Amino acid sequence: MSKVDLSVNIGPLKLRNPILLASGTVGYGNEISEFTDLNKLGGIITKSLSLRPRKGNPPQRIVETPAGMLNAIGLANVGVEVFLKEKIPFLKKYDVPLICNIAASTIEEYVECTKILTEEETIKAFEINVSCPNVREGGLQFGNDVSAVGKITAKVKAVTGKPVIIKLSPNVSYIADFARAVKENGGDAVSAINTLVGTSFNIFSRKPKIYNVNGGLSGPAIKPIALAKVLEISRNVDIPVIGSGGIMDWKDVVEFMIAGSSAIQLGTINFIDPSAPGKILEQLEEYCIKYNISKISDLTASYII
Amino acid sequence: MLIIKSPVEKTIELDHDIYLLKIRCPEIAGIIKPGEFLNIRVSESMYPLLRRPFSVCDVEGDDLCLMFNIFGEGTRMLSRKHKGDLIDILGPLGKGFNIEGDYDTAVIVGGGLGAAPFPYLTRRIGSRKNIFTFIGGKTHRDVITYGMKNVSTATDDGSKGFKGTVVELFKSRFSEFRGTKMKIFGCGPNAMLRSLKEFCIANDLECEVSTECVMACGFGICQGCPIESTEHPEKYFLVCKDGPVFNVNDVVL
Ligand SMILES: Cc1cc2nc3c(=O)[nH]c(=O)nc-3n(C[C@H](O)[C@H](O)[C@H](O)COP(=O)(O)OP(=O)(O)OC[C@H]3O[C@@H](n4cnc5c(N)ncnc54)[C@H](O)[C@@H]3O)c2cc1C
Ligand SMILES: Cc1cc2nc3c(=O)[nH]c(=O)nc-3n(C[C@H](O)[C@H](O)[C@H](O)COP(=O)(O)O)c2cc1C
Ligand code: FES
Numbered sequence: 001m002s003k004v005d006l007s008v009n010i011g012p013l014k015l016r017n018p019i020l021l022a023s024g025t026v027g028y029g030n031e032i033s034e035f036t037d038l039n040k041l042g043g044i045i046t047k048s049l050s051l052r053p054r055k056g057n058p059p060q061r062i063v064e065t066p067a068g069m070l071n072a073i074g075l076a077n078v079g080v081e082v083f084l085k086e087k088i089p090f091l092k093k094y095d096v097p098l099i100c101n102i103a104a105s106t107i108e109e110y111v112e113c114t115k116i117l118t119e120e121e122t123i124k125a126f127e128i129n130v131s132c133p134n135v136r137e138g139g140l141q142f143g144n145d146v147s148a149v150g151k152i153t154a155k156v157k158a159v160t161g162k163p164v165i166i167k168l169s170p171n172v173s174y175i176a177d178f179a180r181a182v183k184e185n186g187g188d189a190v191s192a193i194n195t196l197v198g199t200s201f202n203i204f205s206r207k208p209k210i211y212n213v214n215g216g217l218s219g220p221a222i223k224p225i226a227l228a229k230v231l232e233i234s235r236n237v238d239i240p241v242i243g244s245g246g247i248m249d250w251k252d253v254v255e256f257m258i259a260g261s262s263a264i265q266l267g268t269i270n271f272i273d274p275s276a277p278g279k280i281l282e283q284l285e286e287y288c289i290k291y292n293i294s295k296i297s298d299l300t301a302s303y304i305i
Numbered sequence: 306m307l308i309i310k311s312p313v314e315k316t317i318e319l320d321h322d323i324y325l326l327k328i329r330c331p332e333i334a335g336i337i338k339p340g341e342f343l344n345i346r347v348s349e350s351m352y353p354l355l356r357r358p359f360s361v362c363d364v365e366g367d368d369l370c371l372m373f374n375i376f377g378e379g380t381r382m383l384s385r386k387h388k389g390d391l392i393d394i395l396g397p398l399g400k401g402f403n404i405e406g407d408y409d410t411a412v413i414v415g416g417g418l419g420a421a422p423f424p425y426l427t428r429r430i431g432s433r434k435n436i437f438t439f440i441g442g443k444t445h446r447d448v449i450t451y452g453m454k455n456v457s458t459a460t461d462d463g464s465k466g467f468k469g470t471v472v473e474l475f476k477s478r479f480s481e482f483r484g485t486k487m488k489i490f491g492c493g494p495n496a497m498l499r500s501l502k503e504f505c506i507a508n509d510l511e512c513e514v515s516t517e518c519v520m521a522c523g524f525g526i527c528q529g530c531p532i533e534s535t536e537h538p539e540k541y542f543l544v545c546k547d548g549p550v551f552n553v554n555d556v557v558l
Pocket of ligand 2: 022025047048073075129132167193194195219220244245247265266267268269528529
């Protein structure tokens, strides 16, 4: 028995600890399982799934930037059907809450995907991606529109009894307005933040380094922005927040929880050190023991401002 | 796949800005195959943030050798590592060259630093097959022949060996290999691989090439490294996982 109660609640979703692996940064779990014991994690969030397979953008998809990276993967994924047939069997072997992330081009597609996936008992919750900056249709088009986010929340909730988390875009003026729309339409939680729109040029060819021109910025460079967005939601809307954006170590986890997160997601760090999730979890527990924190959930929104 | 911090044995400047780094890493040295690669974290800080991919250049006992040129900040930092410094290695990664098979002559074609995987390939093929190596570059400075056998060189400016591209050199010498069962191993810039592919298809030659793509993870979780597949245009291969070595017919270069 751990001396510290690491468990957290995200609305109705109970997790054994606050460490989740972020969508698009762990594929469907199999590669990273060689480095991190998935059974120890709070949960794992799949790469965004769409109704049909998506090929994604041509290369170059990635460029490193100061303390961060831009990506324009273009939601490459196997599609719902192949996911259920070929990817779920591996994930079933683990006792780790599986959260399915869904991306779509139309509200109907979000609903359709959720309807199909909700039948699969291994899936414990949904994270709805309304904030991908890298595809022309869908994604940000919804993420920038408060009423669309509200509508998607309500329609997805209507077809599943499982918790629904809406993943919000930071590329908006007032993120709290979006969190409020999620809450008012029955959403269970929000994830904040997805990547920020960014770009990068080759100064000799004068061409963008990324084929898609723009990409999503992630990594330590976005941490202060992510913290500010989490705090904004926490101070204005009564809804659980899953924090993400540039978390590299256990101290960042604590900081995100203090700023208002109930749980957090590890993204870019998985590329650099795929064994980090396990290590961060251990160090988080040591921190709690050292500072007499008996319940880690007490950290959530414990800011003194 | 392992993540290991291993000590530098030696850093050697082979030529201007071209380095050979020997790292004592028996865990990976014992299992890695030619054409496979390592993803290296050059600094513990956030700069550079991502790992840098390098082919295994050679294996000498317990030592892994990397060959690289100074390209940007990551490779500059790597060139400054000294004996005893620990290098954070993720590997072995990817699918390498298939050196088995029904051929009696291995023809190696490398452009610039594309020669990096070939010393180890040469070592592992050993004396079981004939080996002929063609290495090209823009000028004599870009032609690296370290660790290779039976080497002929080409330079664009004629400053060393044949004047022209390395594929043109191979073509000019092709008649020497008629009648032997050949397998071609290629690595280098995309333009070079494309012309090598054309030639191999025209002459019905078996050919494997090692490709490159900017990578974040190096082991299949980020989807950052697509390469077009000839047979399945509806999806991409991943260079880091399905490659970096492909049969030349399987990918669009
Ligand atoms: C499978 C594979 C094997 C490789 N093997 C070798 C080798 O044996 N020897 C060698 O000298 N080089 C090799 N490269 C290229 C090498 O990875 C780059 O030269 C290196 O990443 C440059 O880093 P930098 O920080 O110096 O340059 P920067 O320009 O500062 O790097 C910026 C970003 O671009 C990426 N990048 C830059 N050039 C390349 C490239 N050609 N391919 C992929 N990513 C790139 C970097 O990884 C980094 O993310 C290989 C690349 C791949 C994909
Ligand atoms: C390569 C890459 C791919 C991503 N793919 C997705 C995706 O498919 N769906 C999604 O909701 N978020 C995706 N994200 C965003 C991450 O889940 C995360 O929200 C973001 O990267 C910020 O966290 P980080 O700074 O810890 O990486 C992706 C991020 C990266 C770097
Ligand atoms: S580099 Fe991440 S999938 Fe290939």
